[in-house]
Amino acid sequence: MVDILDRAVEALRRMPAADRESLAQAILTVADKETSLDIDPxxxxxxxxxxxxxxxGAYVEGEPEDLVAAAFRRRVP
Structure with a gap:
């Protein structure tokens, strides 16, 4: 069985360079914290x-900030 970290890294490698950079930075930010991040149920x-x-491999093209803003607009009543 493939380690989940290996799968995640492989998924990152298939992404466009700009997206890889953003996600890699997010991973490093989380990894540098000493507290765990809990996901709200x-x-x-x-x-x-x-x-x-x-x-x-279903990726959405666009700027990360625009995509996040659009996702919140759809979910907020």
């Missing part, structure tokens, strides 16, 4: 879906 389905999309 309410957000867990969206996180799991995002991971499934990465696994399938």
């Amino acid at each position: 309410e957000h867990l389905p969206a996180v799991l879906e995002g991971l499934a999309q990465i696994e399938r």
Whole structure:
């Protein structure tokens, strides 16, 4: 069985360079913290879906800030 870290790194390698840089920086930021990051149970389905999309290679093109803003606009009542 392939280690999840190996799968994540391989998924990163398939991404466009700009996206790789953003995610790599986010990973380093989280790794430098000494506290764990808990996922709010309410957000867990969206996180799991995002991971499934990465696994399938389903990526969305665009600037990260615009994509995040659009995602929140769709989810906020």
